[in-house]
Amino acid sequence: MDYISTRGDAPALGFRDALLAGLARDGGLYLPREWPVFTKKDIRGLRGKSYQEVAFAVMTRFVDGEIPDAALKAMIDEAYATFRHPAVVPLVQVGPNDFVLELFHGTTLAFKDVAMQMLARLMDYVLAERGERATIVGATSGDTGGAAIDAFAGRERTDIFILFPHGKVSPVQQRQMTTSTHKNVHALAVKGNFDDCQDLVKAMFNDVAFRESVKLSGVNSINWGRIMAQVVYYFTAAVSLGSPDRKISFTVPTGNFGDIFAGYVAKRMGLPIDRLVIATNDNDILARTLKTGRYEMKPVIATTSPSMDIQISSNFERLLFEAYGREPAAVRSAMSGLRQSGAFEIQPEALKAIRREFRAGRATQKQVAQTIRATLAETGYLLDPHTATGVFVAAKNARTASPMVTLATAHPAKFPASVESACGIHPSLPSWLADLMNREERYDLLEPELKAVETFIHQHARAKA
């Protein structure tokens, strides 16, 4: 299996090279040339298996022999031993036909841990095999950064630089990034929003001289390794609810479109997914796009679900590539429209293809707060604001024909102020993070300028060409 770029102008790569490349050299995103398929029999074979066993069954199809089975299994075991729940990602019933899939039992209390713990080990393995080092960069609206820092902290072969929007993440999220004592960790507060951080990361990848000079690699969901690891929990959830003999719907709180794209991949692989629902907050660019066929950026609104305060939804590019029948020219033209005017139109046939696969809805901050309050009152279950966005949109898109699973993407204790103001309960951090807010912070404040960020990274990175 090889990996091709959505923009059609970068070399096709094997799994290990795509993993280290992050973004393709033509600015595109890698995805597999074809989707591996699970038959109904294969899916039935996953019943009763542990999370780790399903993870191996799914990921081995993408790794395609580039890492020996024993090594891949060892990485999976180690990665998911960091989770505090024996089921890794337990499914909790909150209504007759409604479930939440708790993806927040990892070290930093967000769904990002599921893929990041795996990605760090995969990268370390490949770098060790090649005797190389890498410089990892990432942009975060709050959760990717903490998860990446936790997963890469202290790793000899990598230095990690995380760009976060100054003053726009929750205090818990900020501390998770700024209190690491490891020398290979650099938290960079950027005077801008998440989209500025992500633009800087992409610009660094597109600066070939810089990219090569520090051996750049990425950990955002532009990296195929992230998506691959996120496909797994769609399988475990669906199988535990009766797949392949029953269709399951999923609602996914969405920002950068990585998590829900993983659901789309699971469907392409043969998982019988009924509805796949995009849930957005007030930054509803994806819901508007599905409605109008026009992807059009607006200024970012700061909400109670800050991790979804995003306008440039990176992985939507992967979906466009699929919707245009894998025609890179159409993707290149859309992305150049986005760069030049902050908007592009989706052609009718491609829009039809997207609408066949996805529904979308939005929850305002008021609706999010009401959902937190009502869910607590009716079921005793405490939602974080991102998951509440999903639960609100799920209720509007559920069908009695299939169970609806909302992805619970963060623990409520990451956003205590919003949760408390919605329902009066102040969620506490778990014991291993109990002193987080008293730990000493260490971060650098940078202007949102490519040269400033590149200079900082160049000075501090150990990987040099």
Ligand SMILES: Cc1ncc(COP(=O)(O)O)c(C=O)c1O
């Ligand atoms: C808590 C939380 N929920 C949802 C999302 C959206 O996920 P994605 O960017 O994969 O769409 C994010 C981050 O992006 C997040 O941190």
Ligand SMILES: N[C@@H](CCOP(=O)(O)O)C(=O)O
């Ligand atoms: N919400 C994310 C934004 C970055 O998303 P990624 O999945 O592409 O890394 C965050 O919390 O940082």
